[in-house]
Amino acid sequence: MGCDGGTIPKRHELVKGPKKVEKVDKNAELAAKWKYCALSQEKLKRPIVACELGRLYNKDAIIEYLLDKSAERPNSEVVAHIRNIKDVKELNLTDNPAWEGERHNIKGDCYEDMHCSMFICPVVGLEMNGKHKFLFLQTCGCVFSERALREIKTEICHKCGDPLQEDDLVTLNGTKEEVEKLQKAMEERRAKAKTAKKSKKSKATKVSKSQDLTGSCDTSETKSTSLNGEGSSASRSDSAPGPSTSGECSKTLKAPPGPVIGSKRSIQDMKDKSETYKSLFTSHSSAKRTKDQISNWVTHTPYHF
Structure with a gap:
């Protein structure tokens, strides 16, 4: 507390001011972004993928997240925009020939360059360590530095030859403003993809409905033609003038010349049957009697003998 033994306290020892903001080491921040997975915080290893916001991930970590989204994982908010494996693109990276790996300095007696990276730009040769701006193409996944695309302007990918457009370029580990633009x-x-899917679905439903209508019309036509082809002639109505209360023409129907489907045919008209067979039925001429031959009914009781 002071005032004992002649010590004199200073102001910063008695009055506590606001805490100073801790400064993050830039080298450590760059290494965390460019050498470690944004989801699992493990070191990046092939295959490496990138999302539409430009963050780097291990493909294994993304697959594990998509298979089980319910599991509690740190930094899960970083991958909230990833819905399926199509939302990430596997990167086509170029190895750095100067990279010796992590086991070359096991004893700790050698100088270790923190800025040395595993990958470089295939055009200019800049190392992908965060000091230089890098971009990748969403179509092919090739990675280039901004300097290479600015100095060598072309409409074709420098590595694989696919068509290059500015809309397909995504900045890797960009600033907050760049991430907002990408989002x-x-x-x-x-949103455009959703509207396109809805329009395709509506067109498909319209086409299916029109096909159903045409199919029903075709079936009705085939039925009518089959009925006409079997020999069943439909009854035609001939208009004949006659007296009518409403003043309109009354239509009379004529009997068809041939047998109609569903009509009963008399046994006596069958030519393939014999007369003995026809005489068994009451419709035969021998079964018909005159009025003189028909006797009156006689009532009697069953008890009369």
Whole structure:
């Protein structure tokens, strides 16, 4: 506390001011972004993928997250925008020939360059360590530095030859402003995809309905033609003038010349049957009697003998 033994306290020892903001080491921040997975915080190893916002991940970590999203994982908010494996792109990276690996300095008696990276730009040769801006193509996944794309302007990918467009370029580990622009572009792209899917579905339903209607019409036509081809002639109505209360023409129906489907045919008209067979039925001429031959009914009781 002071005032004992002649010590004099200073102001900063008695009055506590606001805490100073801790400064993050830039080298450590760059190493965390460019050498470690944004989801699992493990060291990046092939295959490496990138999302539409430009973050780097191990492909194994993304697959594990998509298979079980219910599991509690740190940094899960970083991958909240990833819905399926199509939302990430596997990167086509170029190895750095100067990279000796992690086991060359096991004893700790050698100088270790913290800025040395595993990958470089295939055009200019800059190392992908965060000091230089890098971009990747969403179509092919090739990675280049911004300097290479600025100095050598071309409409074709430098590595694989695919067509290169500015809309397909995504900045890796960009600033907050760049990430916000990428997020807006991602939302617009997804909204366009949804509208396109809805329009395709509506067109498909319209086509299916029209096909159903045409199919029903075709079946009705085939039925009508089959009925006409079997020999069943439909009854035709001939208009004949006659007296009518309403003043309209009354239509009379004529009997068809041939047998109609569903009509009963008399046994006596069958030519393939014999007369003995026809005489068994009451419709035969021998079964018909005159009025003189028909006797009156006589009532009697069953008890009369």
